[in-house]
Amino acid sequence: MTGPRDLLDGAERMSREELEALQLRRMRATLRHAYENVDFYRRAFDAAAVAPEDCASLADIARFPCTVKADLRENYPFGMFAVPESDIRRIHASSGTTGLPTVVGYTERDLETWAEVVARSLRAAGARPGHKVHVAYGYGLFTGGLGAHYGAERLGCTVIPASGGMTARQVRIIQDFRPEIIMVTPSYMLTLLDEFERQGVDPRSTSLKVGVFGAEPWTEEMRREIEERFAIDAVDIYGLSEIIGPGVAQECAATKDGLHVWEDHFYPEIVDPITGEALPEGAHGELVLTSLTKEAMPVIRYRTRDLTRLLPGTAAAPFRRMEKVTGRSDDMIILRGVNLFPAQVEEIVLRTPGIAPHFQLRLTREGRMDHLTVRAEARPGATPEQRTEAIGLISSGVKDGIGVSVAVEIVDPETLERSVGKFKRIVDARPS
Numbered sequence: 085m086t087g088p089r090d091l092l093d094g095a096e097r098m099s100r101e102e103l104e105a106l107q108l109r110r111m112r113a114t115l116r117h118a119y120e121n122v123d124f125y126r127r128a129f130d131a132a133a134v135a136p137e138d139c140a141s142l143a144d145i146a147r148f149p150c151t152v153k154a155d156l157r158e159n160y161p162f163g164m165f166a167v168p169e170s171d172i173r174r175i176h177a178s179s180g181t182t183g184l185p186t187v188v189g190y191t192e193r194d195l196e197t198w199a200e201v202v203a204r205s206l207r208a209a210g211a212r213p214g215h216k217v218h219v220a221y222g223y224g225l226f227t228g229g230l231g232a233h234y235g236a237e238r239l240g241c242t243v244i245p246a247s248g249g250m251t252a253r254q255v256r257i258i259q260d261f262r263p264e265i266i267m268v269t270p271s272y273m274l275t276l277l278d279e280f281e282r283q284g285v286d287p288r289s290t291s292l293k294v295g296v297f298g299a300e301p302w303t304e305e306m307r308r309e310i311e312e313r314f315a316i317d318a319v320d321i322y323g324l325s326e327i328i329g330p331g332v333a334q335e336c337a338a339t340k341d342g343l344h345v346w347e348d349h350f351y352p353e354i355v356d357p358i359t360g361e362a363l364p365e366g367a368h369g370e371l372v373l374t375s376l377t378k379e380a381m382p383v384i385r386y387r388t389r390d391l392t393r394l395l396p397g398t399a400a401a402p403f404r405r406m407e408k409v410t411g412r413s414d415d416m417i418i419l420r421g422v423n424l425f426p427a428q429v430e431e432i433v434l435r436t437p438g439i440a441p442h443f444q445l446r447l448t449r450e451g452r453m454d455h456l457t458v459r460a461e462a463r464p465g466a467t468p469e470q471r472t473e474a475i476g477l478i479s480s481g482v483k484d485g486i487g488v489s490v491a492v493e494i495v496d497p498e499t500l501e502r503s504v505g506k507f508k509r510i511v512d513a514r515p516s
């Protein structure tokens with residue numbers, strides 16, 4: 085298996101000082117590029133009375149205003165582009181649950197950069213030239229499929245562009261084409277698991293060695309479940325379309341101890357999710373990212389809403405790491421004053437005997453009170469006693485671990501909705 089020394093392109097051999105000098109040069113150039121070519125940034129910097137020249141050190145980035153998703157929406161579709169439309173080679177968009185999609189554009193060089201960071205990510209995950217990579221992230225406006233695709237080709241792998249859906253066929257292809265690597269959302273991997281079992285194929289018997297999972301939060305318990313059931317290494321890939329797509333940060337298969345942020349292209353900060361104040365190194369908070377090399381759509385201090393913290397680099401690579409993202413500030417449920425993230429419930433459900441790794445959180449309102457029901461699915465063959473016991477284990481797990489009372493319902497095997505991509509854990513049935 086790969087070690088962190090096997091990162092791809094020599095960037096890991098930079099010293100921290102060299103990396104920071106490179107970041108500062110790129111940060112200043114990006115600020116200037118944004119200020120000179122995007123009306124939105126010119127107005128925002130002027131309003132905050134800062135100019136690109138005010139960035140004399142990396143810490144000075146905190147003097148610049150943040151960008152939020154609504155800013156991208158307000159400039160729909162192409163208002164955030166910093167180059168003429170004729171220089172844009174590709175457009176992606178993320179649908180979002182409300183309103184207009186967020187549009188992102190790439191120049192030819194941006195596409196090169198993207199392929200490079202995904203290739204580097206795959207290499208850190210343990211992929212090697214000549215491996216076959218089954219890409220089951222959706223192709224299309226979503227960045228998952230095409231982002232993974234070109235990165236895997238860049239590394240010298242053979243790509244199987246399966247995209248999402250047609251689950252029975254995916255299982256067939258995995259058996260027949262014998263990929264070593266799969267790239268897919270962790271929740272869809274569980275849907276594939278069911279299908280392997282339905283077809284009577286042992287999921288541990290496939291050619292797969294590594295799964296590169298991202299696009300949604302997943303826990304250490306989910307990692308154990310997937311590794312155990314498929315006999316593979318499960319590693320985390322992080323990214324977001326606003327910044328580039330998959331390949332902003334990646335976990336090494338050998339260490340699985342946080343995701344190296346590819347800091348030569350993306351500058352991370354952590355801020356207080358409520359006040360937006362920059363927080364000291366190591367503190368938990370919201371990840372904010374600044375692109376350092378993007379041409380088509382430079383992004384300054386983008387508020388990701390993703391909650392994590394930064395850890396130092398390792399002996400093998402100067403890039404700081406981010407802890408696994410297990411929640412987004414906008415996925416947080418506030419239930420009778422207590423904050424609860426779906427990932428906390430995932431940990432509890434996945435360690436409950438007799439319960440499958442499938443659950444949903446259903447929010448309802450009775451009178452003026454919000455109620456949460458955890459609907460979890462029994463494993464095939466779970467006994468009635470196990471099902472009864474699971475109700476107690478999950479409700480006391482949530483009460484003791486998170487501090488709030490919830491209802492628990494155990495449903496029959498294969499009754500909850502299955503993921504085909506990014507999975508929606510929360511069903512909000514409250515009257516609007």
Ligand code: DLL
Nearest residue numbers: 178228298299300301321322323324325329330409
């Ligand atoms: O999900 C890009 C991507 C594709 C990443 C494939 C990894 C693999 P968006 O659709 O813009 O882009 O959604 C970005 O997804 O802000 C996080 O909330 C969440 N997310 C992405 N990766 C992870 C991860 C893609 N590894 C949003 N862990 C981000 C937790 C993740 N959440």
